[in-house]
Amino acid sequence: MWPLFKRSLVGSYHQLSxxxxQRYLEVAFKHDNRRNPYLFRDTVLKLLDPPTLPFRKLTRAPA
Incomplete structure (x- = not known):
């Protein structure tokens, strides 16, 4: 994703706003994943199975 994003800044977009x-990154992401037929499924699975937060870390006093 990053090589395409950096190249688009030099080529198409002459200035980063x-x-x-968010739109620049979205276009680069969509271009890089345009041939992945399982993109939606993989994204949903990652959202449904987030990393667990241990109780000790959850209840720890802020630093």
Whole structure:
């Protein structure tokens, strides 16, 4: 994803705008994953199985 993103900044987009940064990254991500037929399934599975947070870490006092 990053090589395409960096190349697009030099080629297509001559200036990086923080206002549109989310869109730049979205276009690069979609381009890199355009041939992955399981992209939606993989994304949903990652959302449904997040890493666990141990109780000790959850109840620890803030530093």
């Amino acid at each position: 923080t206002k549109h940064l």
